Amino acid sequence: MAGAAAVFLCCTAWPAPALADGAAMPSMDPSRPVLCIDAASPDGQRWRVQCDENSKTCLWSPDGEVDRSGVVKRDLERARSCTPAPASYLTERKTGGYQLVRALPDAPYGWERDERGRVYQVNFDLKRRLYLGAAWAPSRVAGETEAGRTTFDFGLLVWEHLRRSRSPTRHRLRLVEGEARLAPYSASLVLAHYDVSRHYDNPLVRITTFFGRPRRSDLTLHLGTWVEAGGLELHGEDQGNARLWKLATGHLTIDLWQSADLESYARARAGVGFEGASQDGLGDRSAVTPGGALESELTLDKRGFHHLGAEIEHERPRYIEGSEGTAERTRARVHYEVIVIALNDQPLSLRLSAGAEKRDDIPGLADRWALTAQAGLRFSLWAPPRAQ
Secondary structure, three states, rough: HHHHHHHHHHHHHHOOOOOOOOOOEEEOOOOOOOEOOOOOOOOOOOOOEEEOOOOOOEEEEEEEEOOHHHHEOOOOOOOOOOOOOHHHHHHHHHHHOOOOEEEEEEOOOOOEEEOOEEEOOOOOOOOOOEEEEEEEEOOOOOOEEEEEEEEEEEEEEEEEEEEOOOEEEEEEEEEEEEEEEEEEEEEEEEEEEEEEEEEOOOOOOEEEEOOOOOEEEOOEEEEEEEEEEEEEEEEOOOOEEEEEEEEEEEEEEEEEEEOOOOEEEEEEEEEEHHHHHHHOOOOOEEEEEEEEEEEEEEEEEOOOOOEEEEEEEEEEOEEEEOOOOOOOEEEEEEEEEEEEEEOOOOEEEEEEEEEEEEEEOOOOOOOEEEEEEEEEEEEEOOOOOOOO
């Protein structure tokens, strides 16, 4: 009887005020404790309550997802467990001058809730995902335009991890990543890619100038490594189908610029690889391939919705078996990706890119600049919130 009286006193003497038209509901703080009070509302629904002594405010919400009429239909998803409290708790706060305010239930980092308590993800890490994509990919080479070309791309695993210590290190791993292009057919695949960036606090060179007041400037060298294994290219040509195996490639990297979390960077890299190639009717050949690149990757916002990248790469295969002399491959590319919607909290992104390529390592390919563009969609099968 005492509990019922407390509930009656709470809900009749302290009605929940309505928000002004257009006003956004406050959200409960996911880092602070939440109480649960059974039968706290006149219709017997359970409430989640979070009170703040400084503002003399108690935020409340139904402990469940509600329908349009406000009736709880299912449990809250991704909600923390709450601490049971008696109904008299709210009555005591009312007596102490607290104000009761309708609020959104607490949600974990990277997620938000709507007025009905439904949760949805609003923060995505596209550097940790699996993805499938399709794009319209027109190209122009040797004066001829291929406007109907289609590209499909995929990545089995993209994973980046920042190891926070005195000298932060970001590891980047990509497994089974590639694309297939239709009409005419070509494809590329990399089984494994790994690279690491480091931030060194100790400067390599300290420069002190004495023009006026003495000033010190530090020159820091941020070195890393870049490795790929199991690369494969397929090209359908009039002179015969061509295959290129990039068995292993290793580069030394120098980060020219780094963001604080090492997710965005501009760097130069150079090294050497070993490759083999074959073509119908021409036999096999192998080469040692020195190469280098300038590249940049930028995440443009804190929620991970906008990504911009650019790359210029040059390789020069030196044949050691099956052929003589050298060949050249040069390519440049810029790409932009933005998340547009999410399906079941899996982001669907728009990806735009443009590039140019020139190569003479495969007989039958025109030794002229080929211009390419892409406009398509990528569906990420998994992309957690970005690390805080």
